[in-house]
Amino acid sequence: MNARIFLTFTRKQSYRRYGYNLQIRSFAELGKIPPELEDIQEDDNRSFTDMIQFNFHKARVVVEQKLIENLKHQKNTRPLNMIERRRKVRNIMSYLEHCDSILELNFPIRRDDDTYEIIKGYKAMHKCHKMPVAGGLRFDKSVTRDSMFALSSLMTFKCATVGIPFGGGGGGISIDTTKYSVDELERITRRYTMELAKKGHLGPELDIIGPDMYTNDREMAWIMDTYGKTFGYKDINARGCVIGKPPNQGGIQGRESAMGHGLFNCLDEFVNNEDFMKSLDLNAGWKDKTFILQGFGKVGIHVMKYLTRKGAKCIGVCGHAGGITSPFGINYNELKRYKGKKGTILGFPGAQPYKGKNLICEPCDILIPAATEKLINKDVAQEIKAKIIAEGANGPTTPAGDKVLLSKNILVLPDILANAGGITVSYFEWLKSLNHLSFGRLTNKYEKDRNSLLLQNVQLELERHFGKQNKVTIPIVPSTPFQKRIYGPREEDVVHYGLSWTMEKASRELMNTAKEFNLGADFRTAAYVCAIEKVFNTINEAGLNI
Numbered sequence: 001m002n003a004r005i006f007l008t009f010t011r012k013q014s015y016r017r018y019g020y021n022l023q024i025r026s027f028a029e030l031g032k033i034p035p036e037l038e039d040i041q042e043d044d045n046r047s048f049t050d051m052i053q054f055n056f057h058k059a060r061v062v063v064e065q066k067l068i069e070n071l072k073h074q075k076n077t078r079p080l081n082m083i084e085r086r087r088k089v090r091n092i093m094s095y096l097e098h099c100d101s102i103l104e105l106n107f108p109i110r111r112d113d114d115t116y117e118i119i120k121g122y123k124a125m126h127k128c129h130k131m132p133v134a135g136g137l138r139f140d141k142s143v144t145r146d147s148m149f150a151l152s153s154l155m156t157f158k159c160a161t162v163g164i165p166f167g168g169g170g171g172g173i174s175i176d177t178t179k180y181s182v183d184e185l186e187r188i189t190r191r192y193t194m195e196l197a198k199k200g201h202l203g204p205e206l207d208i209i210g211p212d213m214y215t216n217d218r219e220m221a222w223i224m225d226t227y228g229k230t231f232g233y234k235d236i237n238a239r240g241c242v243i244g245k246p247p248n249q250g251g252i253q254g255r256e257s258a259m260g261h262g263l264f265n266c267l268d269e270f271v272n273n274e275d276f277m278k279s280l281d282l283n284a285g286w287k288d289k290t291f292i293l294q295g296f297g298k299v300g301i302h303v304m305k306y307l308t309r310k311g312a313k314c315i316g317v318c319g320h321a322g323g324i325t326s327p328f329g330i331n332y333n334e335l336k337r338y339k340g341k342k343g344t345i346l347g348f349p350g351a352q353p354y355k356g357k358n359l360i361c362e363p364c365d366i367l368i369p370a371a372t373e374k375l376i377n378k379d380v381a382q383e384i385k386a387k388i389i390a391e392g393a394n395g396p397t398t399p400a401g402d403k404v405l406l407s408k409n410i411l412v413l414p415d416i417l418a419n420a421g422g423i424t425v426s427y428f429e430w431l432k433s434l435n436h437l438s439f440g441r442l443t444n445k446y447e448k449d450r451n452s453l454l455l456q457n458v459q460l461e462l463e464r465h466f467g468k469q470n471k472v473t474i475p476i477v478p479s480t481p482f483q484k485r486i487y488g489p490r491e492e493d494v495v496h497y498g499l500s501w502t503m504e505k506a507s508r509e510l511m512n513t514a515k516e517f518n519l520g521a522d523f524r525t526a527a528y529v530c531a532i533e534k535v536f537n538t539i540n541e542a543g544l545n546i
């Protein structure tokens with residue numbers, strides 16, 4: 001065995017042995033995927049972090065030549081020769097491969113029966129090239145150091161894809177929330193908050209946190225309250241340490257539905273594109289499109305709202321314990337009400353229980369995984385009959401699954417684009433927290449006066465012109481849509497338009513990138529290429545070290 005092969009071999013062995021410990025991995029050569037990841041498109045039994053690392057490296061190989069070329073034209077620096085340019089790209093890519101920090105916490109909480117239990121939690125900062133870092137807080141048994149690495153790196157690339165100026169973060173506690181009372185969950189959340197704050201992992205300018213699986217605005221309110229009353233006591237911006245807060249605590253209109261809304265905006269760009277739809281043997285537009293939803297939580301529920309509103313038909317929904325189906329379409333409002341009352345979708349009278357093997361493999365036009373990671377592996381992908389997949393969940397498709405989907409010409413809109421609505425509106429909420437002001441509050445009355453004056457003015461001018469001959473009055477009656485907007489944009493309008501614009505722009509950027517790099521329908525790689533380019537430029541301009 002020559003030295004190089006031996007090194008690769010031992011690296012691979014030690015990597016496999018220690019699983020998640022990516023710090024021991026050294027960076028691949030330019031133009032190559034690291035040897036440890038080479039077989040991941042065949043092997044489904046790999047970690048969540050490996051999946052994201054593979055997606056990153058696959059795109060890095062595509063874009064690095066362009067980055068090396070671009071450095072030739074860099075301003076405000078001495079010219080770099082080819083070796084220096086290659087070295088620079090390699091160094092920054094190597095930095096992107098790692099997680100800046102992962103904090104592991106073990107703290108005791110008192111259970112309701114007065115016993116104590118040690119709770120394990122994490123907080124990751126993947127990249128701090130933009131501050132604060134932001135990401136979701138997950139309460140689930142699946143939370144590990146590995147999933148935190150993966151989720152926080154997804155956040156780095158997601159924020160860059162949609163142009164949100166945050167670094168990538170993420171937090172989690174390894175618990176099954178059904179096993180704890182509300183009081184216990186509150187104690188766990190408050191203690192976790194204190195631990196994060198003590199260790200510099202929480203704060204409006206540093207590290208901000210939003211809801212993810214099995215957390216919602218309730219936990220965000222507890223975190224904000226704990227931080228605001230302790231470490232953030234003298235910080236006037238303290239409430240900006242969380243996003244996805246209840247509206248009454250400084251949250252923003254439209255955050256709750258943002259993931260569904262954003263996913264719809266992104267899908268809308270593709271579904272209305274004649275060329276894309278033709279390539280999938282589908283008609284452009286929403287009419288008669290059928291879809292299946294995996295997960296009816298914070299993401300799934302609003303995806304269903306926006307898609308059914310546009311005329312698409314939901315023919316199946318599934319959760320942990322099973323699914324429901326109806327060829328006639330499931331009524332959104334009735335299902336939402338039913339779940340609100342019963343806490344489950346099972347038994348919903350407006351549909352039949354699903355009796356097959358895997359609902360997400362049933363025929364439909366669009367499949368929306370909005371549950372958890374790795375549910376579309378190689379075997380599942382082989383059975384999928386949908387023509388479009390829009391990833392509401394983070395990391396629902398393994399690289400092996402992805403390869404099969406690509407070979408079947410299924411259009412996949414990747415997580416770092418499709419579910420970026422949440423972080424986009426979280427950014428708007430963070431700005432609101434720092435401004436201490438709702439959007440529109442200072443200007444709405446002025447806008448109404450201005451618009452009323454404008455109408456009066458038009459009326460006066462028309463009457464002056466025509467009235468001279470005919471002595472007529474020409475009343476200008478505002479139409480209903482104009483009347484609705486007479487106050488100028490209210491907070492929900494700012495969020496609605498800001499989000500739609502962000503998602504549409506990012507979707508078109510991806511289409512252009514896929515064309516530029518000849519990636520065909522591999523929009524996951526196109527999204528990572530876009531993101532890597534942006535993060536690279538930020539780090540390159542600012543410099544890699546102090």
Ligand SMILES: NC(=O)C1=CN([C@@H]2O[C@H](COP(=O)(O)OP(=O)(O)OC[C@H]3O[C@@H](n4cnc5c(N)ncnc54)[C@H](OP(=O)(O)O)[C@@H]3O)[C@@H](O)[C@H]2O)C=CC1
Binds near residue numbers: 319419
């Ligand atoms: N919340 C947010 O702001 C964002 C979340 N995401 C991602 O979206 C996904 C869903 O998050 P969110 O909606 O917030 O989570 P929720 O906790 O609100 O809902 C999770 C849903 O997923 C279902 N589910 C969980 N595991 C499985 C499984 N193995 N098979 C089928 N269904 C399952 C649950 O079903 P049941 O009710 O039966 O348990 C539930 O309906 C996650 O991947 C998350 O990271 C992405 C962007 C933003």
Ligand SMILES: O=C(O)CCC(=O)C(=O)O
Binds near residue numbers: 244
């Ligand atoms: O708003 C947030 O920060 C949470 C977003 C999130 O969890 C995600 O995009 O995965």
